[in-house]
Each structure stands twice: as structure tokens, then as C-alpha cells.
Amino acid sequence: MSVLVLGGAGYIGSHAVYQLLDRGETVVVVDNLETGQRQAVHPDAAFYEGDVRDHDFLRTVFEKNFAASSLVGESMKDPLKYYDNNVSGTQVLLQMMLEHDVKKIVFSSTAAVYGEPESVPITEDMPTRPTSTYGETKLIMEKLMKRTEEAHGISFVSLRYFNVAGARETGEIGEDHRPETHLVPIILQTALGQRPHITIFGDDYDTPDGTCIRDYVHVEDLIDAHLSALDYLREGGKSDIFNLGSSEGFSVKEMIDAARKVTRKDIPAGIGKRRSGDPSILIAGSDKAKQVLGWRPSRTSVAKIIEDAWKWHSSHPNGYRKEVST
Numbered sequence: 001m002s003v004l005v006l007g008g009a010g011y012i013g014s015h016a017v018y019q020l021l022d023r024g025e026t027v028v029v030v031d032n033l034e035t036g037q038r039q040a041v042h043p044d045a046a047f048y049e050g051d052v053r054d055h056d057f058l059r060t061v062f063e064k065n066f067a068a069s070s071l072v073g074e075s076m077k078d079p080l081k082y083y084d085n086n087v088s089g090t091q092v093l094l095q096m097m098l099e100h101d102v103k104k105i106v107f108s109s110t111a112a113v114y115g116e117p118e119s120v121p122i123t124e125d126m127p128t129r130p131t132s133t134y135g136e137t138k139l140i141m142e143k144l145m146k147r148t149e150e151a152h153g154i155s156f157v158s159l160r161y162f163n164v165a166g167a168r169e170t171g172e173i174g175e176d177h178r179p180e181t182h183l184v185p186i187i188l189q190t191a192l193g194q195r196p197h198i199t200i201f202g203d204d205y206d207t208p209d210g211t212c213i214r215d216y217v218h219v220e221d222l223i224d225a226h227l228s229a230l231d232y233l234r235e236g237g238k239s240d241i242f243n244l245g246s247s248e249g250f251s252v253k254e255m256i257d258a259a260r261k262v263t264r265k266d267i268p269a270g271i272g273k274r275r276s277g278d279p280s281i282l283i284a285g286s287d288k289a290k291q292v293l294g295w296r297p298s299r300t301s302v303a304k305i306i307e308d309a310w311k312w313h314s315s316h317p318n319g320y321r322k323e324v325s326t
């Protein structure tokens, strides 16, 4: 049975494709290459460049590849564009799934659906009060799936990612966003001398060292959870929502210090203003994924995450670009 990976040319999607192929699945990738990179797509995956909102395009992909399947979803930026991509895209996708009798979806959700939590660790039953459009659209997408399940029996697993970082251990693929906004790649680009320093966004938060605390999960562990979710749905598991994190929090300063140890580089850092919309602390309670999906994260320590990310960044200083530029 083929697996369709939406966003399979992106950071997380490309790691999912590699792991699915490792375990012998047939993989079809759809990506509009707006943020993804063609070179990140494994050569053994069937690749279709196009947009999920394009009915005709998506219909062709489903007609060519699917009698029945499962999906790993993913998406992107600015308020109206978010609604269009995420909400409209999910609507078209669910419609195509119904037309082609595809009854299972593994969905990429986010910790951003919770907003500023009342307490940590955050469990799946806590209130969802997203503070960003991104989080809000992901929450709407979860609701769309719930309604579609009730009406048409499509089963879903929604995985609420906390902070995903690290890279495939071989160093073949890794994180390469343009522009880069994520903490770990920015720290490592600074270690490589591609940035003069990293700016810490605020040191006046109500945390022990004043910088924001996040829960970092290794991308390969994150993908393991997707494969477990796929097995769970194939075995008839009921629709559900799971957090994916390490259940441990690290501050921005602690992450920079950890990277200094791994890379043995100086990594100059300065303090800047808070970035709007950043909650002070996000830490996942991930027991449910462990209990129900049997998820066993094995690489999720900050040292391992940074070591693997460093392997990628130091061997691909320009990411997927061949020419030298930053």
C-alpha cells in the first residue's frame, strides 16, 4: 500500500520519506517546492510537483497511485496564506481521499495549538488556545478531520510536534529552511562562521535564566512516531491526538551552551528583543504516544540532536545548495 507524503521535500517530510523507504514502503511525494527542496526527495520516491489546493493535480496523483493509502501532512506562512494553504488544502485533500476511498491519515499538528499553557508538561486534554494563526489553522485542520471522520469514517492520528531538530544520522539530509528561522540551525550556522552571532530573543521571561524554554525532539524519533501511527491505524486503531516531545525543557541559553560543547566553537550570542507570539515555556507530556502508539524515542537528548544536526551542517555548509552562499 503506497504512502503519500505531503511536503516530502521539506525538512520533516524528507526524513519521513527516507524512513518509510528504509522499511520497504512505496512512497509518493507531493510538494510545491515553495519551501521544500527537490534534492531532499529520495530518488526512490515518486515525486509530483504541485499544490494540494489544485483539485485536478491532486486528483491525478490519487488516480495514478492510490487505491487506498495513508498520509503524512505538513504546511506554511502569513495569515491569509495560512488559511488558504492549510485549511483549504486539507479540505481538498479530504475530498480526494473520500473520492478515492483512502481512509487513513497521519497528520502533522503542532504544540502551537495550545498557546501559552497554564502549566507544564502539557497533556493532550489541556485547553487549546492558539496565539498564532499557524496554531489556529492547525487546530481547524484537526477539527475538519474529526468531522470528516464522523461523517465518512476517515480515521486520523494527529501528532502535535514540539520543537523538532536534528538530522538523519548518516548526515545525508537535514534542516535547510530559507530563510532559516529555527534555533538549532541558526546556532550551528553561527558555529560555522556564517553568521557573526546569534540573537537570543529576550532574556526577561519568567524562566530560570530568563530565556524561553522549549522541548526538543529528534526528527528521526518524530518520524518513528509517524510510522507507529501508520501501523496503529492499519491495525484498526481509533482516531486520536498525541503530543510528540521529550518531556524535558531547555532554555535558549542552554541550547547554545550545549552546541558550544558539541562543536567546540565559540558561538557568539547577544540579547535582542522578544519575538512576538513566543510562549515562555513549552514542554510536552508524551506519555500517551508511548502508551498507545508504543513510541520509544531513542535519540532525543539535546547532545544527540545537536551532534546529528552538526554532522549535516558541517558536511553541507550550504545546505542543499551547491554554490557557495549564505
Ligand code: UFG
Binding pocket: 110, 111, 112, 134, 161, 162, 163, 164, 181, 182, 183, 184, 186, 198, 199, 200, 201, 202, 212, 213, 214, 252, 275, 278, 282
Ligand atoms: N530563538 C532565538 N533566536 C533565534 C531563533 C530562535 O532566541 O535566532 C528562540 C525563539 O525565541 C524560541 C526558541 O529559540 O524561544 C525556539 O525557536 P524556533 O523558532 O526554533 O522554534 P519555535 O518554538 O518558535 O517553533 C517551533 C516550530 C513551529 C511550531 C512551534 C510550536 O518551528 O513550527 O515550535 O510551538 F509551531
